[in-house]
Amino acid sequence: MNKDNKMALKKATNFLEELSWLLDSRKGIDLKQVVSFLQESVKEQNKIKKFAKEYRSPNPNKHFLIGVLPRLFQDTRLFPLNESIAMFAEEVLEINISRHEKRSKYELIGLIVCKTESLSDEKLSNLVDALSQITGSEEKLEKFRQERKQVDFSWNETIQKLTK
Secondary structure, three states, rough: OHHHHHHHHHHHHHHHHHHHHHHHHHOOOOOHHHHHHHHHHHHHHHHHHHHHOOOOOOOOHHHHHHHHHHHHHOOOOOOOOHHHHHHHHHHHHOOOOHHHHHHHHHHHHHHHHHOOOOHHHHHHHHHHHHHHHHOHHHHHHHHHHHHHOOOOOOHHHHHHOOOO
16 A cells, blocks of 8 residues: 555544544434435525526516615715705606605605605606616716706706616
8 A cells, every 4th residue: 555545544544533423422413304404494495596586576667666766866966965856756756755854865765765666667667767777877877967967957858868
């Protein structure tokens, strides 16, 4: 037997000896039960992953907005004041916000996100397409920010202009 084989045999013997000690010290553990538990856990994780892949939103436009609006509203270059968030909601989403000046930014965002659920899915289709184009391009997002600084700024007109 050569030197490498002797070394490998010694390592294997040491491993088996340590494994034997470990198993003896844990006699109260039912390894078959542990294996069964692990197999069930893997099956459950696979079911969850499969469900997540197969899930299709009944209102994809609304769910897109619920995801993208908070990100947009937190952009202080686009929405420096609560008033700008309220104006966007009124002009683009047709959501009237009362007392926007007395609400926190996060309260406004939450209110708009919650009201998004009741919006007409048909009307939202064009807006979702436009916002996905704008938010998907840093260049268009920057143009959006620049347009926002103009005196005669209009949310709807700017969105239409950037997505043509």
